[in-house]
Amino acid sequence: MSSILxxxxxxxxxxxxxxxxxxxxxxxxxxxxRGKTRTLQVNVGYLCDLLCRHCHLEAGPQRPEVMAGETxxxxxxxxxxxxxxxxxxxxxxxxxxxxxRSFLARLAPLTPKLILRTNLVALRERAASGLxxxxxxxxxxxxxxxxxxxxxxSDALRGAGFLEKSIEVLRDLHGQGYGSPGSGLxxxxxxxxxxxxxxxxxxxxxxxxxxxxxxxxxxxxxxxxFANAPLGRFRSWLERSGNLEPYFKLLFDRFNPxxxxxxxCRSLISVSWDGTLYDCDFNIxxxxxxxxxxxxxxxxxxxxxxGTPIATGNHCYACTAGAxxx
Amino acid sequence: MQTYYDxxxxxxxxxxxxxxxxxxxxxxxxxxxxxxxxxxSGRDKALIALAVAHTVQCPYCIDAFTKACLEKGSNLxxxxxxxxxxxxxxxxxxxxxxxxxxxxxxxxxx
Numbered sequence: 001m002s003s004i005l006x007x008x009x010x011x012x013x014x015x016x017x018x019x020x021x022x023x024x025x026x027x028x029x030x031x032x033x034r035g036k037t038r039t040l041q042v043n044v045g046y047l048c049d050l051l052c053r054h055c056h057l058e059a060g061p062q063r064p065e066v067m068a069g070e071t072x073x074x075x076x077x078x079x080x081x082x083x084x085x086x087x088x089x090x091x092x093x094x095x096x097x098x099x100x101r102s103f104l105a106r107l108a109p110l111t112p113k114l115i116l117r118t119n120l121v122a123l124r125e126r127a128a129s130g131l132x133x134x135x136x137x138x139x140x141x142x143x144x145x146x147x148x149x150x151x152x153x154s155d156a157l158r159g160a161g162f163l164e165k166s167i168e169v170l171r172d173l174h175g176q177g178y179g180s181p182g183s184g185l186x187x188x189x190x191x192x193x194x195x196x197x198x199x200x201x202x203x204x205x206x207x208x209x210x211x212x213x214x215x216x217x218x219x220x221x222x223x224x225x226f227a228n229a230p231l232g233r234f235r236s237w238l239e240r241s242g243n244l245e246p247y248f249k250l251l252f253d254r255f256n257p258x259x260x261x262x263x264x265c266r267s268l269i270s271v272s273w274d275g276t277l278y279d280c281d282f283n284i285x286x287x288x289x290x291x292x293x294x295x296x297x298x299x300x301x302x303x304x305x306x307g308t309p310i311a312t313g314n315h316c317y318a319c320t321a322g323a324x325x326x
Numbered sequence: 327m328q329t330y331y332d333x334x335x336x337x338x339x340x341x342x343x344x345x346x347x348x349x350x351x352x353x354x355x356x357x358x359x360x361x362x363x364x365x366x367s368g369r370d371k372a373l374i375a376l377a378v379a380h381t382v383q384c385p386y387c388i389d390a391f392t393k394a395c396l397e398k399g400s401n402l403x404x405x406x407x408x409x410x411x412x413x414x415x416x417x418x419x420x421x422x423x424x425x426x427x428x429x430x431x432x433x434x435x436x
Contacts, residue, residue: 150401200398204367
């Protein structure tokens with residue numbers, strides 16, 4: 001297992017100035033267990049055209065870990081055995097993974113809602129040629145990471161020129177009907193803070209982004225704002241910049257017990273690029289598999305039983321701070 | 327005490343209520359109400375507070391409201407403009423008193 005983990009996950013953990021997440025749950029009389037599993041999340045690999053500074057998976061152009069054809073077959077077979085309400089395909093940049101088009105085409109009839117997560121600019125890469133049109137044809141919902149409407153914050157996370165390029169892709173998507181009322185083509189945006197602070201009020205951010213992007217002729221459906229998980233490249237930056245301790249303290253101080261009930265890990269099963277099952281995408285980065293040990297998607301007949309404990313680590317504080325990650 | 331200002335003092339702000347709890351309670355209740363969403367958004371109020379923090383040169387407030395502004399979705403360009411508003415008012419306030427200076431000087435000059 002250790003050979004496939006991102007660098008940040010192999011290093012010795014730095015002491016964190018907060019009680020363990022499990023201890024916090026116990027002190028408050030809370031338990032984090034699975035509810036009804038409704039969503040299949042598939043991480044098709046860490047290959048990406050960007051090197052985002054907040055990436056919990058340390059994805060990038062040099063990462064060789066991508067889902068092989070036989071693993072895709074196993075995922076499709078699992079999605080045929082269990083009809084999920086949602087299938088959520090993520091990465092890296094899934095658009096760049098060989099065989100992604102056929103994979104999406106096979107998944108689309110198996111679920112009422114197929115989601116493709118995109119960093120937007122990957123849709124313009126040669127490897128993704130025509131994928132936008134195919135997604136429109138199959139009614140794939142797009143969830144695009146779009147950190148900020150301001151170049152200084154956006155480019156700080158993603159690299160120079162990202163904002164301008166991603167606006168161009170949003171215009172292309174708008175041209176395809178994405179985000180337009182009545183089109184049935186959903187385009188949601190995901191915003192992460194550009195640093196060691198928490199996101200603000202999601203509804204107000206959505207209103208502000210809609211006004212700003214609307215002036216540029218771009219529409220979208222919903223905006224979701226989530227805290228950065230202290231894992232991978234973001235954790236490395238926290239350590240280097242001296243922000244690790246204050247960030248954990250911030251997450252701990254803003255622990256909101258009301259978030260536990262709706263946490264996405266309660267209703268989702270995540271498959272990593274090599275077919276291993278996890279309770280969420282952050283646990284892939286943390287190397288915490290679902291259940292009692294490493295298990296392949298091909299061995300799973302149904303969904304995990306309700307009441308099964310969820311593997312946790314201190315990165316879970318990122319999902320329970322403030323409004324939480326639901 | 328090595329310096330007059332210690333960042334950890336901000337975390338202990340509530341201690342101000344230890345010997346005068348009634349007054350502290352009234353203040354913090356008022357403070358909370360002021361920063362609640364109202365006719366102005368919480369984001370607008372944080373930017374105003376950031377500007378005022380620079381005017382009163384309160385390091386605790388600058389620390390707290392820099393973070394609050396970022397959390398509420400402001401960017402550095404907006405925050406820097408807010409500080410310039412504070413600087414303009416503060417500088418303008420000094421300069422406009424120059425009119426008083428000139429009037430006094432003129433009244434006693436030949």
